[in-house]
Amino acid sequence: MTDDVEAEARLLKPICASIAQNGGAPFPALAGIELDVPARVEGVYPDLVHAEDWGAAVEICSAWVSDEMALRFAQEFCLFGTAKEIAERLTALHADGVTDVFLQHVGSYDPPTELIESVGSAVLPALRPDVSR
Numbered sequence: 107m108t109d110d111v112e113a114e115a116r117l118l119k120p121i122c123a124s125i126a127q128n129g130g131a132p133f134p135a136l137a138g139i140e141l142d143v144p145a146r147v148e149g150v151y152p153d154l155v156h157a158e159d160w161g162a163a164v165e166i167c168s169a170w171v172s173d174e175m176a177l178r179f180a181q182e183f184c185l186f187g188t189a190k191e192i193a194e195r196l197t198a199l200h201a202d203g204v205t206d207v208f209l210q211h212v213g214s215y216d217p218p219t220e221l222i223e224s225v226g227s228a229v230l231p232a233l234r235p236d237v238s239r
Contacts, residue, residue, distance in 0.1 A: 107224040111187050112173075115180035117160070117212045119167035122179045123147070124154035126170070134175075137182040143170045156214040185209070189228035196233060 108114040126134060126141035134141055147154060150163045157163035171179075180186040185195055185207065196207065209225065211218040 107189055107192060107221075107228065108186070109188055111180060112177055115177040115186065116168075116173050117164060117176075118180055118184065118186075119171040119176050120150070120154040120157055120160070120163040121210070121212070122171050122176060123167040127154060134179060134183070137178055139175045139178055139182075141170055141175070143167075158215065160213045189224070189232050192229050193232035196229070 127143040211221040
């Protein structure tokens with residue numbers, strides 16, 4: 107959750123690259139994100155989605171995923187933005203028949219505490235304003 111999607115979207119580069127690397131390149135391509143990521147990426151351990159050093163993985167993935175591509179990926183495939191924007195997107199997805207979403211934070215070795223707290227304190231109340239906190 108962020109107020110600055112443009113700056114924060116770059117953190118999604120390893121996830122976007124990993125999707126392409128594992129055969130999913132046609133899906134980002136539907137949104138105009140053309141990716142050609144090698145099967146093995148040097149300098150990222152153990153792999154892109156589980157990178158020990160997330161910042162380094164972001165920088166390495168910049169060779170294949172531009173900031174503009176990461177922003178487009180965030181906008182098209184992620185629940186990313188302000189709490190209000192995320193709640194609106196969830197509401198629209200539900201109206202389209204989506205019943206489940208997968209929440210994943212960036213970074214592998216940090217617990218998703220911030221994500222859990224943000225969703226619980228800001229997104230859920232925006233979805234259900236009639237429920238007292």
